Amino acid sequence: MKAIPIILFLLGTLLCPKGLFAQEELPHAFDPAFVHVVYFWLHHPDNPEQLQAFETALRNFLSNSRNAKTRFIGRPPKATRDVVDDSFTYSMIVTFESAGAQAAYQAxxxxLDFIAGAGHLWKKVVVYDALGLDP
Structure with missing residues (x-):
């Protein structure tokens, strides 16, 4: 019975050159120095055209940001626990190498183009910034 996990591991290693549990490499490694988490509540979260317009504006913004290192856009899954808030429409997580880089990102x-072009789509924005702690 102990040979089966070893065989599965070896098969996985042969079938997946990067290893059995490999994941695709991210374009930017997560940098915990400064994390900027933003939650957006759109005026019309059930309107497909507005969702597409917001997503396009957000993707365009993040692809043109010179200061953001890690970029994440998400939608809330259906909450299965009382402690999970799934009331937002989109979340964005961006990391920076320093507080100075985050300040440059703001300007x-x-x-600025993202806010000017998509600001009319949201009714509420909540931001959480955090400085990373050394392990």
């Missing part, structure tokens, strides 16, 4: 043209 960069891509960020």
């Amino acid at each position: 960069e043209q891509a960020h």
Whole structure:
């Protein structure tokens, strides 16, 4: 019976060159120095055209940001526990190498254009910023 896990591991290693549990490499490694988490509540979260317009604006913004290192856009899954807030429409997580880089991001043209072009789509925005602790 002990040979089966070893055989499965070896098969996985042969079938998956990066290893059995390999994941695709991210374009930017997560940088815990400064994390910027933003939650958006849209005026019309059930309107497909507005969802598409917001998503397009957000993707365009993040692809043009010179200061953001890690970029994540998400939608809430259906909450299965009382402690999970699934009331938002979109979340965005961006990391920076420093607080200075985050300050530069706030003033960069891509960020200002995003706010000017998509700000009318949201009714509420909540931001959580955090400085990383050394392990």
